Amino acid sequence: MVNRSRKVLFGGLALVVALVVSGCNANAGPTESTSEGTATAMESVPTGGTLHYLSRRANESWETANAQMVPTSRLRWVHRGLTSWQTFPDKETILTPDLATDTGTTDDGGQTWTFTLKDDLLFSDGTPITAEDVKYGVERSFAPMFQGGLGYHKTLLVGAEDYEGPYDGEELDSIEVVDDQTIVFHLNRPFGNWPWIVSMPAFAPVPAAADTEPETYGEHPVASGPYMVTEYTKGSQAVLERNPHWDQKTDDVRLAGPDKIIVDMGLNNDTIVQRLIDDKGDDKDAISNALISPSQFQRIESDPSISDRLANGPSGYFRYIALNMKSPELADVRVRQALNFALNKAELQSVYGGPKFGGEISSTIMTPGMPGYEEFNLYDGGDKGDVDKAKKLLAEAGVTDLTLSLTYPADASAIEEKEALSIKNSLAKAGITVELNGLDSDTWYELISSGGDGYDLTTSGWGADFPSGMSTIQPLFASSEIGNGGGNASNYSNPDVDAAIDAAISEPDLDKAGEMWAAIDKQIMEDAPIVPILVQRTQALAGSNIVNYFIPAYPPFANELVVGIDE
Incomplete structure (x- = not known):
């Protein structure tokens, strides 16, 4: 997304947005194109290769308790939620089950919501993912050490206003674990969008036994998604490799094409864009969160070999x-x-x-x-x-x-x-x-x-x-x-x-x-x-080997969970 002013307003992803730009979907060649030039999302991508993520953020973390990242972001390489989002270049984003069997049920008009976990879900350490892990993951987001994040649930769950997390041994009773696979949320008012809320980062499962050092848990979390963090140097680089216990048959939102993902942190924004424009070496297999300046767009637009790699959103802020x-x-x-x-x-x-x-x-x-x-x-x-x-x-x-x-x-x-x-x-x-x-x-x-x-x-x-x-x-x-x-x-x-x-x-x-x-x-x-x-509009540039890289009408970010490498 090209956005010169990233000041967060009021809460959530509300932004003062300065410059956001548009165009055609990146790497549309491997996808099915319509006469109007819009690409259709691929149902599968090639397996293999190493995806390089070039980040302008000083530090990338896989901490879910205070994250503001949407469910199509790199956070979800490692973590799953009860629900998630499926995005498309040519139609609305839809809510879909992720760890849960459906998008939630309510018998009282939206004040009480029940979710049932799918069978045979495992963490990266081989232990079962249970409803208790989901409950604990939500509860830890209330701890004072985790300020910020997408906190709709903190005003909606009964008794949440006085709750300060699980680290003093207290539980939040409005999150009810019926059995290993069933979890019930009791809200203080009817809220029809709760199925969207449980797609947010705080609803990723966290096993309490692994949360012995909460301040650094996001550097080496136990993974529920297709990748696990195997190397982590704060402010420098993270390496993600395949989670052997992730099962594609249970996951409708991640294609998990690359064998490995290398995340380089704290890079200069304009340098990232220039590297992607130059498209050399490992950068051919790269995507990023860099913002593109007007002067760089002039160069991109003038060269089809570059502009063809530009993902462009039809809508945005x-x-x-x-x-x-x-x-x-x-x-x-x-x-x-x-x-x-x-x-x-x-x-x-x-x-x-x-x-x-x-x-x-x-x-x-x-x-x-x-x-x-x-x-x-x-x-x-x-x-x-x-x-x-x-x-x-x-x-x-x-x-x-x-x-x-x-x-x-x-x-x-x-x-x-x-x-x-x-x-x-x-x-x-x-x-x-x-x-x-x-x-x-x-x-x-x-x-x-x-x-x-x-x-x-x-x-x-x-x-x-x-x-x-x-x-x-x-x-x-x-x-x-x-x-x-x-x-x-x-x-x-x-x-x-x-x-x-x-x-x-x-x-x-x-x-x-x-x-x-x-x-x-x-x-x-x-x-x-x-x-x-x-x-x-929003735009993002990708390396020439990247496929299935597009920005939907919502959210105005490329879906990082579905890209592949076609060398």
Whole structure:
């Protein structure tokens, strides 16, 4: 993913996203291509070879208790969860059983969830994987030493608010082990997305007997996935080799093509990209998490031998302008609607790299790839905006000489400055004066998450933690998320929307829930608390021997579990 500003907002994978780019799927040759050029995910990949992972992270770890990594990431080479995700270049990501036999059952509308483990599951040391191991893995994520991570379960499990992990001998009673293969989760409210939650890192099984040194467990964990860590030098390199007790017949989400994986840590970002561009030696068998700069894209695009190796996402992070509902100047909905009509989104798209590199112009909150997503545009002024319509709405509201402040993180990246200036110039054509207020990221974050005034407009970006409208709509628009570090930068509060959000969260039928989230999307946009800008795209480069490397509509990352090496 190309993302110059990686500041995490509020929680989860919410990001201020600066530059994300797009194109065609990498190495589409070995896959079945359609007439439109999209590739179909391969059902199998060649077996053998050594995969090289070039990481810009100072340290890679296989600790699950505080990880934020999605279920298609390298963390899942080593660990499995109760459920996981199957991704495709050309259709929605789907939830699928992993260690469990199904994606969970509930008999009380989503407040109690039961999962049964598959038969004959073994850890890398040959011991059986049991429900008790899953329970312990979740419990250790509550320990104070493991701060951060994807923590939805910490607010949903009964009694979790006072629990501090298993290291003092205490258990969390709301995680009930019925027998070796059956585990039951008791939640404090109905929650239809729980099957997605149990795909997250903390739900990987951990045998308590092996957790004698929790601080370093992530360096040599007991593996449930197809690979185990056999060598580990912190901040330098890890070597993963096949887990002899992993059985492909029990695993529908990992292809496990390479015989070995070598992870090199702490590499310079631009150096990684240049190595992949040059495509020499072991780098032909490499993938990475490096971010590609605009200057590097020019080189990549000009050479088909490089551009053919570029994985490109059709969808990604949501970029928008939050309109502070506590600002007197924005109290009239017609003013907020005028801003939606006035904005020249095509110019902003150019700031981010144009349709090919920057992303698709957006008019909704939910993004393509999310279940239930519906395309609509309540304020269709065309890509360049409708200045006359905006002026008419301002006149109807009795507003003249409107001046608004635009606050943004000025130290995030140069593109934030260009974005702000573009917005200023765009709105000026509708007679709206915009005063720019660039702040350092920490001050900006404190301001917009405080729940108060002090700004009229702010730019922001968001990435959902799991494929559900809940993972975007609830954190950005629920009244409960105003202030106290919450993500509701618009300070938007609508009791009817809050009730609709609560109903959609509780709905255990995920197809029905998707329809409910789509309806809430329209309900919110009728109040116009934001101006959607773009659905940003993501790109990643791979070596020439890598096959089945693609970025789905969601998540905006390549699926690292399904790649192979074709030499």
